[in-house]
Amino acid sequence: MSSVNTTSTAENEGAPSKRLSVWAWLRTHLFSSPLNSLLTILSVWLLLAIVPALIEWSVIRSNFSASTAQECRSTGGACWAFIIEKHRLILFGLYPYDEQWRPLIATGILLGTIILSGFRRFWNFWLVVIWTVALIAVAILMWGGVFGMKFVENNLWGGLPLTLILSTFGIAFAFPIGVVLALGRRSNMPAIKAICVVYIELIRGVPLISLLFMSSVMLPLFLPEGMNIDKLLRAQIAIVMFAAAYIAETVRGGLQAIPKGQFEGADSLGLNYWQQMRLIVLPQALKIVIPPLVGIFIAMFKDTSLVVVIGIFDLTQSGKAALTDQTWRGFSAELYFFIALIYFVFCFSMSKYSQSLEKRLATGYQR
Amino acid sequence: MTTPISSAPQARRLSWNNPGVRAIFYQVIALCAVGAAVWFLVHNTLYNLSVRNIASGFDFLSREAGFAIGESLIEYGPADNYARALTVGLVNTLRCAVIGIVCATILGTIIGIARLSKNWLIQKLASVYVEVMRNIPLLLQLFFWYAIISETTPGPRQALNPLPGVFLSNRGFKTPWVTGEGLSWLFGGFVCAIVVVILLARWARKRQEATGQIFPLWRVATALLLVLPAAVWLVSGTSLSLDMPVLKGFNFAGGLTLSPEFAALIIGLVVYTSAFIAEVVRSGIQSVSHGQWEAAGALGLKNSLALRLIVLPQALRVMIPPMTSQYLNITKNSSLAVAIGYPDIVSVVNTTLNQTGQAIEGIMIIMAAYLSVSISISIFMNWYNKRIALVER
Numbered sequence: 001m002s003s004v005n006t007t008s009t010a011e012n013e014g015a016p017s018k019r020l021s022v023w024a025w026l027r028t029h030l031f032s033s034p035l036n037s038l039l040t041i042l043s044v045w046l047l048l049a050i051v052p053a054l055i056e057w058s059v060i061r062s063n064f065s066a067s068t069a070q071e072c073r074s075t076g077g078a079c080w081a082f083i084i085e086k087h088r089l090i091l092f093g094l095y096p097y098d099e100q101w102r103p104l105i106a107t108g109i110l111l112g113t114i115i116l117s118g119f120r121r122f123w124n125f126w127l128v129v130i131w132t133v134a135l136i137a138v139a140i141l142m143w144g145g146v147f148g149m150k151f152v153e154n155n156l157w158g159g160l161p162l163t164l165i166l167s168t169f170g171i172a173f174a175f176p177i178g179v180v181l182a183l184g185r186r187s188n189m190p191a192i193k194a195i196c197v198v199y200i201e202l203i204r205g206v207p208l209i210s211l212l213f214m215s216s217v218m219l220p221l222f223l224p225e226g227m228n229i230d231k232l233l234r235a236q237i238a239i240v241m242f243a244a245a246y247i248a249e250t251v252r253g254g255l256q257a258i259p260k261g262q263f264e265g266a267d268s269l270g271l272n273y274w275q276q277m278r279l280i281v282l283p284q285a286l287k288i289v290i291p292p293l294v295g296i297f298i299a300m301f302k303d304t305s306l307v308v309v310i311g312i313f314d315l316t317q318s319g320k321a322a323l324t325d326q327t328w329r330g331f332s333a334e335l336y337f338f339i340a341l342i343y344f345v346f347c348f349s350m351s352k353y354s355q356s357l358e359k360r361l362a363t364g365y366q367r
Numbered sequence: 368m369t370t371p372i373s374s375a376p377q378a379r380r381l382s383w384n385n386p387g388v389r390a391i392f393y394q395v396i397a398l399c400a401v402g403a404a405v406w407f408l409v410h411n412t413l414y415n416l417s418v419r420n421i422a423s424g425f426d427f428l429s430r431e432a433g434f435a436i437g438e439s440l441i442e443y444g445p446a447d448n449y450a451r452a453l454t455v456g457l458v459n460t461l462r463c464a465v466i467g468i469v470c471a472t473i474l475g476t477i478i479g480i481a482r483l484s485k486n487w488l489i490q491k492l493a494s495v496y497v498e499v500m501r502n503i504p505l506l507l508q509l510f511f512w513y514a515i516i517s518e519t520t521p522g523p524r525q526a527l528n529p530l531p532g533v534f535l536s537n538r539g540f541k542t543p544w545v546t547g548e549g550l551s552w553l554f555g556g557f558v559c560a561i562v563v564v565i566l567l568a569r570w571a572r573k574r575q576e577a578t579g580q581i582f583p584l585w586r587v588a589t590a591l592l593l594v595l596p597a598a599v600w601l602v603s604g605t606s607l608s609l610d611m612p613v614l615k616g617f618n619f620a621g622g623l624t625l626s627p628e629f630a631a632l633i634i635g636l637v638v639y640t641s642a643f644i645a646e647v648v649r650s651g652i653q654s655v656s657h658g659q660w661e662a663a664g665a666l667g668l669k670n671s672l673a674l675r676l677i678v679l680p681q682a683l684r685v686m687i688p689p690m691t692s693q694y695l696n697i698t699k700n701s702s703l704a705v706a707i708g709y710p711d712i713v714s715v716v717n718t719t720l721n722q723t724g725q726a727i728e729g730i731m732i733i734m735a736a737y738l739s740v741s742i743s744i745s746i747f748m749n750w751y752n753k754r755i756a757l758v759e760r
Contacts, residue, residue, distance in 0.1 A: 029487035036486045043488050191394035195401055202734075205741040207699035209713055210733045217726040221415045222408045302504035309706055316507055332514040340503045340511070347502035 058337075069328050082331040083338050086322040090338070093158015093318035099150060103161040106141045109134050110164045118353055131172060138165065154232045158313030160342065162232075166304040166314065170239040171247075171297055177240070178247025179286075183277060185248065186255050196248070203245035208306050211238040216310040235307045243300050250292045254285035290361065294354035298347050305343075315339055412727065419724075427723045428453070434718055436710045438626050449719055456715030457736055463629070463701040463711065464740070467636040468694050474637060475644025475693075480674075482649045493645065500642035506703055508639055513631035513707045520627070523614060532611045534619060537627060541612035544623035549600050549607030556599030557592070564588045628709035632701065640697050647693060651686035652678060683755055691748035695741050702737070712736050 031037045061077025064084065072079035083090070092100045113134040116122055122130065142161070145151035157165075184196035203211070215238035219229060229237075258281055266276040305316045313321065319339045323332055381388060416423055428450040435445050439455040440462060481493035500508075517537050521527065526536035532543040545553075571582035600607065612619040655678045663673035704711040713733055720729035 029485070032485055036484075036489075039484075039486055039489050043492055047492075189390050189394045189397075192397050195397060202738070205738040206734045207702040207713075207737060209702045209705065210730065210737065213713070213717070213733070214730045217720065218730055221412045221726065224411050225415065225418070298502075302502075305504040305506045306703070306706075308506060316504070316510070320510070330518065332518065333511075336507060336511040336514065340507055343504055343507065344499065344502045348498060351498075351502065 069330075072331075078334050078337075079331050080334060082322075082328050082334055085328065086325070089159075089322045090315070090319045090335070091159045093162065093313040093321070094156045095158060096150070096152060096156065099144070099152060102141045102144065102149065102152075103157070103159070106138045107161045107164060109137055109141075110161070110168055114168065135169065135172060154230060157232065158318045160315050162313065163301070163304050163315040166236060166239055166307065167297070167301040169236060170243050170300055170304070173240045174243035174247055177244040179251055179282070181244060181248035182251035182255060185252055200245045200248050203242060204249070208238070208242050208303055209309055211242050212306060212310050214238065231310065232312060235310060235312055239300065239304065239307075242303075243296065246296050246299075247293065250289050250296060251285065253292070254287075254289035255281065257288050258285050287361065291354045291358040294350055294357065298350050298354075301346060301350075302343065315342065421724050423725075423727065425728055427719075427725050427728070430723075432719070432722075434722070436715065437708075438624065438629065438710065449723070452715055452719065453712065453732060456710060456712035459709070460698075460701055460704075460711040460713075460736070461740070463632055463636065463704065463709075464698040466633055467640065467697045467701065470633070470637045471640040471644055471693075471697060472690075475641035476648050478641060479645035479648025479652070482645060483652060497642045497645050500638055501646075503639075505635060505639045505700055506706055509631055509635040509703055509707050512634045513627065516627045516631050523619060526614070526619075532609075534612055534614075536619075538619060538624075539627050540625040540630065541619050542623050542625075543609050543611045545607050546610045548605040549603070552600045552603040552605055553596045553607075556596030559599065560592045560595035563595070564591055567591075626709070628704070628707050631707055632704050632709050635703075636697055636700060640693055640700070643693050643696070644690065647686050647689045648682075650689075651682035654685045655681045680755070684752075687748060687752045687755065691745065691752075694744050694748065698740055698744065699737060702733075 030040045056077065058078045061075050062080055063072045063075045063077065064080045066072035066075075066079065066081040069079075069082075072081050088097065088100060092103050095103050113130060116130060117127055140146060141149075142157060142165070143152060143154070181196045181200060184192050185200065187193050187196075212235060215234040216231065219234050219237070223229065262280055262284065263276065266280040271279065304314055307314050308317045308320070311317070316339060319335050323329075323335055383389065413423075429448050431445075432447055432449045432452040433445050434452070436443055436452060436455050438459070440458050441455060443451055443455045478493045478496060481489050482497065484490045484493070520535055520537045523534075523536045523538050526534040526538075526541075528534055534541040567582075567587065568584055571584050575581055610623075612624075652674075659677055659681065660673060663677040668676065701711060702713045705714040705717060708714070716729045716733050720726050723729075
């Protein structure tokens with residue numbers, strides 16, 4: 001819906017300038033019709049009602065330095081001192097206080113690896129190596145027990161590193177399973193196709209919460225006696241199972257976009273099934289589905305917050321733990337703003353990245 | 368993806384070089400592996416259950432539940448059995464899903480159209496809304512709304528009373544509600560009015576196609592929907608009384624209640640999902656080629672008419688599949704209710720399995736409930752999709 005008139009006139013005049021005077025800009029963009037004028041006035045009124053109050057609450061009357069809750073409340077605005085006081089608990093959960101440099105470094109490694117995977121020059125075999133090394137390093141840092149680091153049980157992990165671990169490990173392990181499921185769903189063999197279809201549709205039909213409940217109450221019953229998996233790993237298994245089904249559907253979309261000629265060409269070269277997939281089909285199919293895969297990663301990053309319901313201290317839950325302190329009660333709005341900001345920064349930058357990627361990878365006709 | 372390239376005589380031979388034979392072999396292996404895994408899990412489970420003395424089966428459904436449920440649309444008390452409690456949970460889930468779907472669709476469509484508005488301010492505001500809401504986890508939004516609602520509203524004794532009979536407190540939003548036999552007559556009249564409007568719409572369309580005359584359907588329909596129920600009630604002569612909420616002890620009795628949990632859940636679901644629906648609507652409208660707008664303009668249609676008659680019907684074809692998955696998401700996401708204490712099916716099952724220890728049956732009930740709701744929505748939307756699909760010669 002272009003609104004600026006760009007009809008070209010005589011050749012020697014060149015294109016008319018798109019720059020409009022302030023009045024002309026206002027007229028075309030804000031007051032082009034009675035309805036538009038009304039909408040503009042209404043939204044300006046809405047903004048005037050909300051924005052100044054929000055700024056007053058969050059900046060002007062806020063308090064960054066109070067040492068007690070009473071002092072903080074007296075200013076009448078947001079109490080950011082609460083966040084400053086509790087930031088270690090919110091960000092790292094119950095991890096031993098003196099050892100919290102370890103989750104900090106682990107978070108850095110995970111973030112660095114995620115950013116690194118955004119560059120196209122690393123989209124090759126090295127990415128697998130980098131991820132393997134990074135995940136192992138994160139595991140060593142978090143658990144410890146070697147190189148003179150104290151062993152920390154994983155029920156003490158929490159906060160931002162845990163959210164990142166659950167989502168990155170979840171995607172990293174779900175990805176190969178998802179690809180295999182997608183291939184299985186496209187297979188000519190009825191039995192294998194049926195198994196994959198049943199798995200994918202079953203998982204996609206139920207909410208993640210029910211899978212988390214299942215992993216926390218049913219998994220112990222499934223395992224032979226004496227074998228025990230801890231709570232965090234059970235949640236991780238549920239997330240992997242869940243993500244795999246969604247990845248499978250996305251990859252299937254990519255597989256369907258590969259023309260039949262590619263399969264026939266591979267056949268005529270005498271490649272067997274796995275060679276065909278590895279060398280011809282998957283490289284093309286996966287490239288198509290990278291933007292939707294980033295979308296799945298964003299969704300998983302948000303969905304890891306659901307582990308709250310089975311009592312795992314991710315970012316949301318450790319934030320709620322900070323709220324329970326008797327001496328600092330009643331600052332939930334500040335807390336939720338802070339956590340929402342963290343999630344927003346992550347998800348928004350990833351979605352912007354995915355949009356730019358989509359533009360760069362799109363080779364089709366665009367108007 | 369192995370296309371059978373072997374010629375006919377080879378296909379009959381039982382050889383490893385025959386793709387058909389290999390395919391059967393692989394499938395048998397896969398089935399055996401899955402079967403073995405299932406047998407292993409079932410065997411372990413049965414053993415573990417017998418060790419823990421848990422009797423499996425659905426017998427517990429007929430036992431007395433013994434717990435109260437905060438809100439229910441159907442009659443329920445702690446003396447009822449588990450099956451009844453689970454039904455209450457399912458009805459609560461469906462209530463959230465239906466209200467959420469309707470509100471999110473309306474809000475999402477408005478915001479999606481606003482994102483394409485020529486009005487710069489409206490367009491930017493809609494973009495900010497979409498980007499902020501869809502990038503914050505739903506659970507966090509639910510906690511936020513729940514905290515806002517329960518912390519900013521006063522206790523029942525200091526309840527805000529903006530209108531007589533309307534109370535706003537941390538026990539929820541209370542309004543007067545009509546009761547009595549007249550209610551079912553009113554409802555019957557409303558259903559009659561809907562049927563009449565549908566018939567009228569068909570007739571008006573036929574007449575417009577035949578003669579070109581436009582019937583003022585919207586005005587007539589609104590009038591019918593308002594007048595007919597009232598008329599039916601007056602004719603029936605049944606009683607209709609107003610049930611006012613009154614403060615009793617620490618809570619209100621009577622009236623219609625909108626609990627804080629339900630309100631937070633609906634606000635969260637609608638705000639979160641409408642951002643996604645707005646994107647679906649926007650991409651649907653953008654998928655209609657520009658020529659269609661220009662052609663509609665050339666026919667002399669206003670922008671609003673062009674949108675309604677030319678663009679939206681074509682955009683709907685693109686929008687329906689992603690919209691279906693958003694509706695499924697609302698239904699599944701309503702399970703997050705358990706985190707803020709709204710008694711949906713997950714929360715009721717959770718209580719049930721804590722009391723009875725019937726974990727497997729409980730999880731199976733949750734999964735069966737969601738699967739059947741998901742499948743019903745899919746079937747309905749696929750039917751609708753077929754109905755509006757492009758009919759080509």
